[in-house]
Amino acid sequence: MQHPYETVIGLEIHVQLNTRSKVFCADDASFGGAPNTHVSAVSLAHPGTLPRLNEAALGHAIRLGLALGCEINRRSTFDRKNYFYADLPKGFQTTQDQSPVCIGGSLRITPAAPDKSQPSVIRIHHIHLEEDAGKSLHDQDPDDSLIDLNRAGVPLLEIVTEPDLRSAEEVAAFMTEIRRLVRWIGISDGNMEEGSLRCDVNVSVRKQGATSLGNRCEIKNMNSMRFARRAIAYEVDRQIGILEGGGRVEQETRGFDPATGATYSLREKEDAHDYRYFPEPDLPPVLVTETYLETIRAAMPTLPQDMEAAFRSDYGLPAHDAEMLTQEQSTTAYFIRLLQAGDAASMARPAANLVINKLLPWSAEAGKPLDACPVSPEQWMEMLVLIETGKISASTAYQRLFPALLDSPASSPALLAADMNLLQNTDTAYLETIVSAVLARYPEKVAEYRKGKKGLIGFFMGEVMKDSKGKADPKAATQLLERLLV
DSSP states (O other), X not given: OOOSEEEEEEEEEEEEOOOSBOSSXXXXXXXXXXXXXXXXXXXXXXXXXXXXXXXXXXXXXXXHHHHTTOEEOSEEOOEEEEOOOXXXXXXXXXXXXXXXXXXXXXXXXXXXXXXXXXXXEEEEEXXXXXXXXXXXXXXXXXXXXXXXXXXXXXXXXXXXXXXXXXXXXXXHHHHHHHHHHXXXXXXXXXXXXXXXXXXXXXXXXXXXXXXXXXXXXXXXXXXXXXXXXXXXXXHHHHHHHHHHTTOOOOOEEEEEETTTTEEEEEEEOOOGGGGTOEEOTTSXXXXXXHHHHHHHHHTOOOOHHHHHHHHHHHHOOOXXXXXXXXXXXXXXXXXXXXXXXXXXXXXXXXXXXXXXIIXXXXXXXXXXXXXXXXXXXXXXXXXXXXXXXXXXXXXXXXXXXXXXXXXXXXXXXXXXXXXXXXXXXXXXXXXXXXXXXXXXXXXXXXXXXXXXXXXGHHHHHHHHHHHTTTOBOHHHHHHHHHHHTO
């Protein structure tokens, strides 16, 4: 039975940019540092100080706009968003209201549920450039809240979507794809735990088939997909309960309490007029020339979704493998270099398996990037060829040769495998001796096999591998067993 209500969600995503300095002054924009050490007269809003736009932040905004298919505004402007809060030293936020840097665009997502095979296209309303506020610390002093202004003035991009999302799964998929994209194009580390990527979720519900939107509630500062899922689920149930009870959902801003899994009211939702926007008099309009735009466009990399599609079509990789290999540009670059060391057409799947199941875990455990691995891609390809040509079993290669190569990175995989006595024996006479001995040892199981219990072939293979100490070639041994068991 179809649910009588439809969930409607729009997102406001804040991406903290990885520029060296803040968006309107030269203060250090890096994360961390002792409280109030990344500040100056400008970010502290001393009288008489003037802002100056960081060109790197503008370039980052344009890169994201191009990646999302936005129209790049050739003339954008800044505005003052007026509100009072303790961590906003100027008493207003410098942002873009009337003429944002990027307009329109979209992003294709494939939610994990309910049907991963059906992608959705989420439209972007606009992307604007603004400054972050400071941070209020409520747990550092028993009597007072403290303010750390290190973050004040750090450049942010706010991505505002159309209300095109219909589930928490789509929100998670969209945020995951945005995180991959901003890391891929090099404008942010996308670290949700440190606040580099966070979102406000606007949730409303309406009867199935309705075309008008219901009153929305904004859930602030979701910096975890797990929390976002719980917050959306609670808020949808809360709003449906109000409507079913004959009430009216009030437009408001709400917070989320992870301990209870509930949202709670913070304040009435502001409209644009509440902020008394007006043009920023201290910043001139931003004029983007065609030459500047083309310079940025020429430096854009192939985007991760396009690379993922290429890996699937060119090499027949499964969707999961192609997705895993395109999470980071460095992973993709390493995989391509690995393919270049051998026959890409035939070795793509084994290479993908090596990167995903062995090298990425090694990288995470060692705390080193893939290109810092002491074993070269050419050596890894040599090991993969040993596996594919049956000279060493996959299990032996990954369990014994892989760690041995990391310990002795100057070694040739083939020579090291020979020194370790790991190479499989394909000698027919040797294998026939082993197989015959196994069959002679278990006459009753041979009889069962010949009566139709074909699954016993696995038992016989296990005994052959045990007797040969893992050196029997599995393919040759299986063929010999099948011949002798007739």
